[in-house]
Amino acid sequence: MLVSLGEPNSQSVSVFYIVATPIGNLGDFSPRAVEVLQSVDYIACEDTRTSGKLLTAFKINTPVFSFHQHNEHSKVEHILNILRGNQSVALISDAGMPGISDPGFLAIRAIKKEGFDVIVIPGPDAATTALIASGLPSDRYTFEGFLPHKKGRQKKLLALTDEERTMIFYESPHRIVKLLKELKEYFGEHRIAAIARELTKKFEEVNRGTINDLLQDYESRNSIKGEIAVVVSGKGYSE
Numbered sequence: 748m749l750v751s752l753g754e755p756n757s758q759s760v761s762v763f764y765i766v767a768t769p770i771g772n773l774g775d776f777s778p779r780a781v782e783v784l785q786s787v788d789y790i791a792c793e794d795t796r797t798s799g800k801l802l803t804a805f806k807i808n809t810p811v812f813s814f815h816q817h818n819e820h821s822k823v824e825h826i827l828n829i830l831r832g833n834q835s836v837a838l839i840s841d842a843g844m845p846g847i848s849d850p851g852f853l854a855i856r857a858i859k860k861e862g863f864d865v866i867v868i869p870g871p872d873a874a875t876t877a878l879i880a881s882g883l884p885s886d887r888y889t890f891e892g893f894l895p896h897k898k899g900r901q902k903k904l905l906a907l908t909d910e911e912r913t914m915i916f917y918e919s920p921h922r923i924v925k926l927l928k929e930l931k932e933y934f935g936e937h938r939i940a941a942i943a944r945e946l947t948k949k950f951e952e953v954n955r956g957t958i959n960d961l962l963q964d965y966e967s968r969n970s971i972k973g974e975i976a977v978v979v980s981g982k983g984y985s986e
Protein backbone atom coordinates (compact mmCIF):
# COMPACT_ATOMS: atom_id res chain seq x y z
CA MET A 748 0.00 0.00 0.00
CA LEU A 749 1.29 3.45 -0.86
CA VAL A 750 1.77 5.93 1.96
CA SER A 751 0.90 9.44 0.89
CA LEU A 752 3.46 12.24 0.91
CA GLY A 753 4.03 13.69 4.33
CA GLU A 754 2.44 10.80 6.15
CA PRO A 755 4.93 9.28 8.56
CA ASN A 756 5.48 5.55 8.08
CA SER A 757 7.28 5.06 11.36
CA GLN A 758 7.98 6.74 14.66
CA SER A 759 10.42 9.57 14.07
CA VAL A 760 12.39 9.29 17.34
CA SER A 761 15.48 7.07 17.62
CA VAL A 762 15.44 6.30 13.90
CA PHE A 763 18.54 6.09 11.74
CA TYR A 764 17.61 7.19 8.22
CA ILE A 765 19.74 6.38 5.18
CA VAL A 766 18.94 9.04 2.61
CA ALA A 767 19.91 8.91 -1.07
CA THR A 768 20.94 12.23 -2.64
CA PRO A 769 21.34 13.15 -6.35
CA ILE A 770 24.29 11.83 -8.38
CA GLY A 771 24.38 15.09 -10.32
CA ASN A 772 20.92 16.36 -11.12
CA LEU A 773 19.26 18.20 -8.22
CA GLY A 774 15.87 17.38 -9.71
CA ASP A 775 16.40 13.81 -8.57
CA PHE A 776 16.27 14.77 -4.87
CA SER A 777 12.97 13.32 -3.70
CA PRO A 778 10.46 15.36 -1.67
CA ARG A 779 10.51 12.62 0.95
CA ALA A 780 14.31 12.81 1.24
CA VAL A 781 14.11 16.59 1.78
CA GLU A 782 11.34 16.21 4.32
CA VAL A 783 13.25 13.62 6.33
CA LEU A 784 16.44 15.72 6.31
CA GLN A 785 14.46 18.74 7.50
CA SER A 786 12.82 16.83 10.33
CA VAL A 787 15.67 14.78 11.84
CA ASP A 788 17.78 16.09 14.74
CA TYR A 789 21.15 15.57 13.01
CA ILE A 790 22.56 14.79 9.58
CA ALA A 791 25.73 12.71 9.32
CA CYS A 792 27.54 13.81 6.12
CA GLU A 793 30.49 12.29 4.34
CA ASP A 794 31.80 15.81 3.64
CA THR A 795 30.04 18.62 5.46
CA ARG A 796 31.18 21.22 2.89
CA THR A 797 29.97 19.24 -0.14
CA SER A 798 26.65 18.40 1.50
CA GLY A 799 26.35 21.96 2.81
CA LYS A 800 25.71 23.21 -0.73
CA LEU A 801 22.93 20.68 -1.31
CA LEU A 802 21.36 21.32 2.08
CA THR A 803 21.42 25.09 1.59
CA ALA A 804 19.83 24.76 -1.86
CA PHE A 805 16.94 22.84 -0.30
CA LYS A 806 16.63 25.05 2.80
CA ILE A 807 17.62 22.25 5.16
CA ASN A 808 19.00 23.79 8.36
CA THR A 809 19.48 20.64 10.41
CA PRO A 810 22.79 20.43 12.35
CA VAL A 811 25.41 18.30 10.59
CA PHE A 812 28.47 16.31 11.65
CA SER A 813 31.06 14.49 9.62
CA PHE A 814 30.89 10.75 9.05
CA HIS A 815 33.45 9.31 6.64
CA GLN A 816 35.59 6.22 6.19
CA HIS A 817 38.33 7.55 8.49
CA ASN A 818 36.10 8.32 11.49
CA GLU A 819 33.33 5.79 10.88
CA HIS A 820 34.11 3.58 13.90
CA SER A 821 34.10 6.42 16.44
CA LYS A 822 31.09 8.14 14.86
CA VAL A 823 28.98 4.97 15.05
CA GLU A 824 29.16 5.30 18.84
CA HIS A 825 28.18 8.98 18.53
CA ILE A 826 25.13 8.04 16.43
CA LEU A 827 24.15 5.32 18.91
CA ASN A 828 24.27 7.86 21.74
CA ILE A 829 21.97 10.21 19.81
CA LEU A 830 19.50 7.37 19.17
CA ARG A 831 19.67 6.31 22.84
CA GLY A 832 18.68 9.89 23.71
CA ASN A 833 15.47 9.50 21.64
CA GLN A 834 16.72 11.67 18.79
CA SER A 835 17.03 10.78 15.12
CA VAL A 836 19.91 10.89 12.64
CA ALA A 837 20.02 10.78 8.84
CA LEU A 838 23.08 9.62 6.92
CA ILE A 839 23.90 11.09 3.52
CA SER A 840 26.97 10.69 1.34
CA ASP A 841 28.48 13.12 -1.17
CA ALA A 842 26.26 11.64 -3.88
CA GLY A 843 23.88 8.77 -4.40
CA MET A 844 23.10 6.01 -1.97
CA PRO A 845 25.12 5.81 1.26
CA GLY A 846 26.73 2.39 1.62
CA ILE A 847 27.30 1.98 -2.13
CA SER A 848 31.10 2.54 -2.45
CA ASP A 849 30.56 4.92 0.46
CA PRO A 850 30.46 4.50 4.24
CA GLY A 851 27.25 3.21 5.80
CA PHE A 852 27.38 -0.56 6.29
CA LEU A 853 29.25 -0.53 9.63
CA ALA A 854 26.83 1.97 11.15
CA ILE A 855 23.73 0.22 9.82
CA ARG A 856 24.90 -3.13 11.20
CA ALA A 857 25.75 -1.72 14.63
CA ILE A 858 22.51 0.25 14.90
CA LYS A 859 20.33 -2.68 13.87
CA LYS A 860 22.15 -4.89 16.39
CA GLU A 861 21.12 -2.45 19.15
CA GLY A 862 17.52 -2.80 18.03
CA PHE A 863 16.99 0.69 16.60
CA ASP A 864 14.98 1.24 13.41
CA VAL A 865 16.89 1.87 10.20
CA ILE A 866 14.78 3.39 7.42
CA VAL A 867 16.13 3.80 3.90
CA ILE A 868 14.86 6.66 1.76
CA PRO A 869 15.63 5.31 -1.72
CA GLY A 870 16.90 7.37 -4.60
CA PRO A 871 19.62 7.61 -7.23
CA ASP A 872 22.75 5.49 -7.38
CA ALA A 873 25.21 5.42 -10.25
CA ALA A 874 25.42 1.61 -10.41
CA THR A 875 21.82 0.76 -11.27
CA THR A 876 21.45 3.91 -13.39
CA ALA A 877 24.48 2.81 -15.47
CA LEU A 878 23.23 -0.78 -15.62
CA ILE A 879 19.88 0.21 -17.08
CA ALA A 880 21.41 2.83 -19.40
CA SER A 881 23.86 0.21 -20.75
CA GLY A 882 21.22 -1.93 -22.44
CA LEU A 883 23.00 -5.02 -21.09
CA PRO A 884 21.13 -7.83 -19.30
CA SER A 885 19.81 -6.59 -15.96
CA ASP A 886 18.11 -9.76 -14.73
CA ARG A 887 21.27 -10.83 -12.88
CA TYR A 888 24.15 -8.50 -12.10
CA THR A 889 27.07 -8.05 -9.76
CA PHE A 890 28.32 -4.76 -8.33
CA GLU A 891 32.13 -4.69 -8.14
CA GLY A 892 32.57 -1.01 -7.29
CA PHE A 893 36.17 0.26 -7.45
CA LEU A 894 38.80 -2.41 -8.05
CA PRO A 895 41.71 -2.24 -5.60
CA HIS A 896 44.38 0.11 -7.00
CA LYS A 897 47.35 -2.20 -6.59
CA LYS A 898 47.34 -5.28 -4.39
CA GLY A 899 44.60 -7.71 -5.32
CA ARG A 900 43.52 -5.96 -8.52
CA GLN A 901 44.71 -8.69 -10.93
CA LYS A 902 43.41 -11.44 -8.63
CA LYS A 903 39.96 -9.83 -8.57
CA LEU A 904 39.88 -9.51 -12.36
CA LEU A 905 40.99 -13.12 -12.75
CA ALA A 906 38.20 -14.28 -10.43
CA LEU A 907 35.68 -12.44 -12.63
CA THR A 908 36.69 -14.04 -15.95
CA ASP A 909 34.05 -16.79 -15.57
CA GLU A 910 31.36 -14.47 -14.21
CA GLU A 911 28.16 -14.88 -16.25
CA ARG A 912 26.26 -12.00 -14.68
CA THR A 913 26.55 -8.42 -15.92
CA MET A 914 29.26 -6.62 -13.92
CA ILE A 915 29.27 -3.00 -12.76
CA PHE A 916 32.50 -1.17 -11.93
CA TYR A 917 33.23 2.35 -10.73
CA GLU A 918 36.39 4.00 -12.04
CA SER A 919 38.04 7.39 -11.95
CA PRO A 920 38.61 9.26 -15.24
CA HIS A 921 42.40 9.04 -14.95
CA ARG A 922 42.33 5.25 -14.61
CA ILE A 923 39.63 4.41 -17.15
CA VAL A 924 42.02 3.62 -20.02
CA LYS A 925 44.05 1.36 -17.71
CA LEU A 926 40.85 -0.43 -16.67
CA LEU A 927 39.73 -0.89 -20.28
CA LYS A 928 43.12 -2.40 -21.16
CA GLU A 929 42.77 -4.82 -18.24
CA LEU A 930 39.19 -5.71 -19.21
CA LYS A 931 40.43 -6.44 -22.73
CA GLU A 932 43.16 -8.67 -21.33
CA TYR A 933 40.91 -10.61 -18.96
CA PHE A 934 37.56 -10.68 -20.79
CA GLY A 935 38.70 -10.45 -24.42
CA GLU A 936 38.37 -7.63 -26.91
CA HIS A 937 34.93 -8.70 -28.22
CA ARG A 938 33.09 -8.61 -24.88
CA ILE A 939 30.22 -6.06 -25.01
CA ALA A 940 30.41 -3.28 -22.43
CA ALA A 941 29.24 0.27 -21.79
CA ILE A 942 30.82 3.35 -20.27
CA ALA A 943 28.39 5.69 -18.51
CA ARG A 944 29.90 9.10 -17.85
CA GLU A 945 28.35 12.04 -16.01
CA LEU A 946 24.97 10.34 -15.57
CA THR A 947 22.06 12.72 -14.97
CA LYS A 948 24.32 15.74 -15.68
CA LYS A 949 24.57 18.17 -18.58
CA PHE A 950 27.28 16.21 -20.42
CA GLU A 951 25.83 12.75 -19.78
CA GLU A 952 27.22 10.18 -22.18
CA VAL A 953 26.66 6.43 -22.46
CA ASN A 954 28.82 4.59 -25.00
CA ARG A 955 28.26 0.95 -25.75
CA GLY A 956 30.26 -1.48 -27.88
CA THR A 957 33.01 -4.06 -27.68
CA ILE A 958 35.74 -3.47 -25.12
CA ASN A 959 38.07 -2.84 -28.06
CA ASP A 960 35.76 -0.12 -29.50
CA LEU A 961 35.50 1.55 -26.11
CA LEU A 962 39.25 1.39 -25.53
CA GLN A 963 39.97 2.95 -28.92
CA ASP A 964 37.44 5.70 -28.26
CA TYR A 965 38.79 6.55 -24.81
CA GLU A 966 42.45 6.27 -25.87
CA SER A 967 41.82 8.81 -28.60
CA ARG A 968 40.41 11.45 -26.23
CA ASN A 969 42.62 14.37 -25.25
CA SER A 970 41.16 14.70 -21.80
CA ILE A 971 38.75 12.53 -19.86
CA LYS A 972 36.74 14.21 -17.16
CA GLY A 973 33.74 13.46 -14.99
CA GLU A 974 32.43 10.50 -13.10
CA ILE A 975 32.40 7.09 -14.73
CA ALA A 976 30.68 3.75 -14.26
CA VAL A 977 31.56 0.77 -16.47
CA VAL A 978 29.15 -2.06 -17.22
CA VAL A 979 30.50 -5.30 -18.69
CA SER A 980 28.42 -8.17 -20.03
CA GLY A 981 28.91 -11.58 -18.47
CA LYS A 982 30.70 -14.55 -19.97
CA GLY A 983 28.69 -16.20 -22.73
CA TYR A 984 26.56 -13.13 -23.56
CA SER A 985 26.16 -12.45 -27.25
CA GLU A 986 23.80 -10.40 -29.40
Ligand code: SAM
Pocket residue numbers: 770771840842843844845846847848849871872873874916917918919943944945946947948974975976
Ligand atom coordinates in the same frame (compact mmCIF):
# COMPACT_ATOMS: atom_id res chain seq x y z
N1 SAM B 1 27.27 6.30 -3.38
C1 SAM B 1 27.44 6.56 -4.80
C2 SAM B 1 26.34 5.84 -5.57
O1 SAM B 1 25.28 5.60 -4.99
O2 SAM B 1 26.49 5.53 -6.75
C3 SAM B 1 28.82 6.18 -5.30
C4 SAM B 1 29.93 6.88 -4.57
S1 SAM B 1 31.53 6.51 -5.18
C5 SAM B 1 32.53 7.26 -3.98
C6 SAM B 1 31.72 7.62 -6.53
C7 SAM B 1 31.78 6.89 -7.88
O3 SAM B 1 30.48 6.58 -8.33
C8 SAM B 1 32.38 7.75 -8.99
O4 SAM B 1 33.79 7.72 -8.97
C9 SAM B 1 31.82 7.06 -10.21
O5 SAM B 1 32.52 5.87 -10.49
C10 SAM B 1 30.40 6.71 -9.73
N2 SAM B 1 29.48 7.82 -10.05
C11 SAM B 1 28.96 8.72 -9.18
N3 SAM B 1 28.19 9.61 -9.85
C12 SAM B 1 28.22 9.26 -11.15
C13 SAM B 1 27.63 9.79 -12.32
N4 SAM B 1 26.87 10.88 -12.28
N5 SAM B 1 27.89 9.18 -13.51
C14 SAM B 1 28.66 8.06 -13.56
N6 SAM B 1 29.25 7.51 -12.49
C15 SAM B 1 29.04 8.10 -11.29
